[in-house]
Amino acid sequence: MSNNDTQGTLWEVFLQRKPGQPFVHCGSLHAFDKEMALQNARDLYTRRGEGTAIWVVPSTAIVSSSPEDLGPFFEPANDKVYRHPTFYQIPDAVKHM
Amino acid sequence: MEEWFDAKLQKNEMIEPKDWMPDNYRKHLIRQISQHAHSEIIGMLPEGNWITRAPSLRAKIVLMAKVQDEGGHGLYLYTAAETLGTSREEVLDALHTGKAKYSSIFNYPTLTWADIGMVGWLVDGAAIMNQVMLQRTSYGPYSRAMVRICKEESFHQRQGYESVCHLAFGTPEQKAMAQDALNRWWWPTLMMFGPTDDKSPNSAQAIKWKIKRESNDQLRQRFVNQTVSQAEYLGLTIPDPDLKWNEERQAYDFGTPNWDEFAAVVAGNGPCNKERLAARVKAHNEGEWVRAAATAYALKKNEVMSAA
């Protein structure tokens, strides 16, 4: 934020659509304090009943992976088929598994 | 890097904020997204102009909700522009100092209540064609903003058409009001799609980068094709003597908009350019002490987040 920037700071908004569901990123907004960020998120992102709970997080607090991380971070998981249930063979006669 | 970027576009994959991108792609996006955002914000003014005079409570509520949605859309787009490394303050400053452009349609006045219906039916109708296309734009945050916007916009055009229906099937005064508004808004709406393809060099590059997916003329033609029957249903006359169905092309032929007028409005000499900008500058300036108070209060509460 530069010294003459008067637009507050950037926040990221996460919404829970229904109780029990995960919080999902739905957009960003500007606010000057936590209470305002929460209120603005409500006024901006739940006008059509899209949410039942809100998280707001200052954008600067988010740490994200880089595009160059794509290979080393995520490709190693591609061949770990043994982490998926379909890897294992269970006799057809066995139920509820 | 350039090859990696081109390959990504080729595969119709989205470009994300941290991805490498050509400088010109970034610049083009910042310009286009912020212009788009400004258009939403300036677009609040001609319609907001009628909120306090809306002739029924239902119409007043609907109009407020619609103008508010436009503000929300401007906001989604400003935050999309911010992912490209430009701040809200910077893009607003560009608007307020006249450096940034916005859609020229909002430099026309809303003279009667019928203009509100016409803006919804024609202007939003034209905007939606552009926005539906932009849902598939190549820049991720822009695309996601457009998906959300399109979902919310879907009621705007219907609301406009419903309002025009009340007028077209109402008293003779109401119908005359609707025809007058159609006469004034038809040509400016056709010009919303921008210059013809042969005069739109930026547009070709934007299509190459998959920022835009269809050309100005394609979108304009589609708009005319779908709007003619809607006007016929209302018993209103589209003010174009050259408008007629072309069996061979399976499309309507139509006249040429007044591109001199378009150039004049874009250059800042439309009927309301000065008023629109002045209204935004006034709101910004009069809001300055409010923002300063909020900043100071957060500082005292020790709530200011340090910027990275």
Next chain:
Amino acid sequence: MNKQEALFSYTLRLADNGLILSQRLAAWTGHGPFLEEDLALTNIALDILGQAKSLLEYAGQVEGKGRSEDDLAFLRGEREFYNTQLVEQPNGDYAKTIARQYFVDVFDFHFYTALANSKDETLAGIAAKSIKEITYHVRHSGSWMLRFGGGTEESKQRLQDAVNDLWRYTGEQFEMNEVDALLIKEGIAVDMTAVKAAWDKQVINILNEASITTPLVAVMQTGSRQGKHTEHLGYILAEMQYLPRVIPGAKW
């Protein structure tokens, strides 16, 4: 005056407060101090107008003369409106808009909380629905009262000026007349004595917290219960009502 006339008058009073206040708030749409706040205030205006619309619809039913909510909103004259003078006061700067809003929000909160127990089922139903909206409105305007009071010297001064200007219009909210007397007996209307005590406590608390001096006003303005208003109302109605009056009988 019979019960039906009293109920009509009472319902109109509540409806007019919302109608006129939302008309004022709506003028901020597109002109707010920053984008997020512009949208937030419009949400509040929409809530309040929605409440007013339900109340006007009900008033029309109670009256039983076939007047719709639009007839009541657009075809009554200056002396037939019963909103408080507070809600018709000009928007002024944002401090004035927020102070006016906070005074109304706190009143509405306590008033509608009590009205939710009304023996009139429609009023109780509208109150129960409104109370959730109003709870949020108090939170919004209340947090701005604190930001202005605790923000800069300028914001504090502006808030103090706004509170000084508006204070003399706050007393009217609690006035009771023969309408109230009759309906309180029926278990329909709210006794304002308790509402006033709760309002005083909450408002003076927040003024203290915001370091704003509570004004001493010798005379509270009055008149709206008899349809006597400040000069502002005539202009509000002229703007709001002109179109349905120019083309009478039209559907919009």
